[in-house]
Amino acid sequence: MLSELKKLINPQRVLTEKSELYTYSYDATRLRHMPLAVVRPVRREEVVKTLKFASARGIPVVPRGSGTSLTGASVPVRGGIVLDFSLMNRIKEIDTKNSLVVVEPGVVYDELNKALAEKGFYFPSEPGSGKVCTVGGMAGTNATGIRAVKYGPTRDYVLAIEVVLASGKVLRLGSKARTTSSGYSIKNLFVGSEGTLGAFTELTLHIVPKPTHFSTARMTFNSIEDAANAVPSMIEQGIRPSVLEILDSAALQTIRSFSKVELPEAEAMLLLEIDGFCDDVETEVKKATEICKASGASRIEYSKNAVERDRLWEARKAAYPCLARRSPLLLSEDVTVPVSRLSELLREIRRISRKYRIRTATFGHAGEGVLHPNFLLRDKSELGMAKKAMKELFITAIRLEGTISGEHGIGFDKADLVGIEHRSSLPVMKGIKKLLDPGNIMNPDKVFR
Numbered sequence: 001m002l003s004e005l006k007k008l009i010n011p012q013r014v015l016t017e018k019s020e021l022y023t024y025s026y027d028a029t030r031l032r033h034m035p036l037a038v039v040r041p042v043r044r045e046e047v048v049k050t051l052k053f054a055s056a057r058g059i060p061v062v063p064r065g066s067g068t069s070l071t072g073a074s075v076p077v078r079g080g081i082v083l084d085f086s087l088m089n090r091i092k093e094i095d096t097k098n099s100l101v102v103v104e105p106g107v108v109y110d111e112l113n114k115a116l117a118e119k120g121f122y123f124p125s126e127p128g129s130g131k132v133c134t135v136g137g138m139a140g141t142n143a144t145g146i147r148a149v150k151y152g153p154t155r156d157y158v159l160a161i162e163v164v165l166a167s168g169k170v171l172r173l174g175s176k177a178r179t180t181s182s183g184y185s186i187k188n189l190f191v192g193s194e195g196t197l198g199a200f201t202e203l204t205l206h207i208v209p210k211p212t213h214f215s216t217a218r219m220t221f222n223s224i225e226d227a228a229n230a231v232p233s234m235i236e237q238g239i240r241p242s243v244l245e246i247l248d249s250a251a252l253q254t255i256r257s258f259s260k261v262e263l264p265e266a267e268a269m270l271l272l273e274i275d276g277f278c279d280d281v282e283t284e285v286k287k288a289t290e291i292c293k294a295s296g297a298s299r300i301e302y303s304k305n306a307v308e309r310d311r312l313w314e315a316r317k318a319a320y321p322c323l324a325r326r327s328p329l330l331l332s333e334d335v336t337v338p339v340s341r342l343s344e345l346l347r348e349i350r351r352i353s354r355k356y357r358i359r360t361a362t363f364g365h366a367g368e369g370v371l372h373p374n375f376l377l378r379d380k381s382e383l384g385m386a387k388k389a390m391k392e393l394f395i396t397a398i399r400l401e402g403t404i405s406g407e408h409g410i411g412f413d414k415a416d417l418v419g420i421e422h423r424s425s426l427p428v429m430k431g432i433k434k435l436l437d438p439g440n441i442m443n444p445d446k447v448f449r
Contacts (some may be wrong), residue, residue: 001057002037005081008049013040013087024064024082031072032411035062035082040149042087044162044170044201051199052168054081054441061166062443065106065137068129069226070332072195077445083199084137091115092202099175103206104135105200113420122210124151127407128320136200141409142192145314149274149367150242151208153407155191157410162202163190166437176204189432194409195443197436199339211242211275215285217305218312219292220266224248226296227268228343231366233295235339239288243273244367245316248346251361251374252315258322261314264299270366271316273309319363320374327359327376331386336370336406348396351371356389358382364389370406394420410447416449 006014013037015021025034036059041047041288054061060080067074071201076082089106096119103112109130112123126145133143139161143155160174173187173336174180190197221227227246234241247255247269256263263269272288274281289300291309324330337345346362349371353360359378366373373393375386394417404421419426426448433440433448 005050005053006037008053009039009041009046013042014038015040017108024067024084024373026213027067027069027074027414029045029070029072029075029411031075031077033077034074034079035076037081038082038084040084040087044164047164047199047201048168048170050081050083051164055166055168055439056179057229058439058441060441060444061199063136063199064162065134065140066108066129066132068133068137069141069411070334070408071405071413073409073446074137074442075412077412080441085134085200088151088201091133094119094121095176096121098176099207100204102202102204103135104202105134105139105342107135108312109133109138110118111137112205115146117210120210120324121207123157123205123207125154127158134206135203139191139192139200139203140391143250143371144365144368144407146245146365147242148365148370148407149244152241155188157206158187158191158203159206160204161187161190161200162196163200164441170201174204175368178206192409194411194446196433196447197442199442209277212277213279213281214273214275214309215281216243216273216309216312217285217289218301218315219270219272219289219297220264220299221268222298223296224268224346227270228346228366230270230283230292230295230297231342232340234288234291235367237287237291239284240274241272241288241367242275243271244365245271245343245363246279246366246371247315247363248361249317250359251319254326254361255318256317256323257278258325259314259318261318266298269315271299271312305329316362316363323361323374323376327378329377329379329382330417331375331377331390333373333375333390333393334364334370334391334406334408335373335404335433336368337397337400337401337402339367339369341400342366342371343404344370344400345397345402348400349393352389352392352396355392356385358386358389365406368406369402412446415445415447415449
């Protein structure tokens with residue numbers, strides 16, 4: 001079978017050696033499984049050939065970008081073929097008159113923004129893995145990032161897609177127009193589907209002018225509830241931050257212990273940034289910090305230049321690396337609730353941590369209600385308790401009118417629990433999957449089992 005596959009695709013881009021396959025057996029989770037082969041296409045026709053080949057033989061296919069998934073979404077849990085899109089990395093068109101860019105799925109996020117910056121534009125989602133993650137992977141998980149509070153998730157920027165179904169059929173969905181009221185939005189089914197419905201071969205994305213002015217502030221609080229309650233107060237009073245991050249005391253303590261970043265002792269910290277095209281951003285930041293002061297902020301720091309802005313950002317950028325150093329067995333989640341219920345979720349995270357005796361440290365995108373509770377395990381013996389704690393965390397997020405995933409996706413890790421949130425719609429989701437992928441070859445066991 002492998003020799004047949006190599007006749008379809010340049011054999012140098014069909015990987016079968018164990019040492020090569022191993023690098024595709026994992027992502028950013030603990031999950032491991034070896035694929036049978038890896039195909040590295042360079043054009044759509046090779047994707048079509050591979051999927052027709054796999055469909056005829058019932059072979060699982062896993063589309064893969066950079067493998068930065070935090071849910072096991074890019075791990076080939078049933079073996080089969082990994083479609084590595086890293087060589088399909090062309091920026092095909094930058095159209096500033098219509099504020100759009102046409103790219104292949106393997107384009108790296110930061111590389112795209114370097115090209116756009118030369119034209120004065122920006123693709124603003126800004127995920128934490130932006131230096132390495134691909135645009136196709138971002139669309140596959142509907143990724144967000146630190147600027148989503150103002151700019152929204154990836155789905156808001158996907159104008160059109162070219163996608164290949166399991167059968168090898170090519171669909172072109174959407175258009176270059178910014179808005180449409182023409183029929184069902186089939187395009188949006190694929191954005192966030194984690195490769196379970198088809199494989200992207202081209203994406204047309206909306207882009208925005210790159211801001212020229214930034215103003216940043218950092219506020220510390222003696223109560224995490226006060227910090228959380230300041231968030232909806234700012235939004236209610238018309239503040240539109242481009243960044244509004246929160247870190248709890250455990251995250252701050254870890255950063256102090258495992259980095260050279262200087263931070264005051266505090267129960268919580270908010271990092272706020274407002275961007276735009278004039279000096280009004282400083283007025284907006286001052287207004288926002290006054291609200292925080294009224295909510296109980298004990299200390300406020302402002303940036304007066306780019307150097308000070310970078311200094312204020314140090315703590316947030318150091319959070320995940322420092323937590324990983326503190327606990328090699330780090331489980332990071334991304335439950336999301338309405339911003340008015342942030343303080344309730346933070347209280348529940350601490351309660352769950354005490355109940356299951358699992359250390360946690362929490363940070364996240366407070367401006368859109370996304371929290372990343374990080375379970376810091378001492379060793380593998382705590383994995384069982386951690387799974388129970390996470391299940392209770394997901395149930396809590398749903399009870400607080402939220403979701404079990406704000407930006408990481410479902411992947412393999414949460415596939416058994418997705419019914420908690422989608423009880424009534426799960427049969428509909430499974431019906432769509434069966435219609436578009438009747439042989440269940442596209443990234444099986446992801447999103448739901």
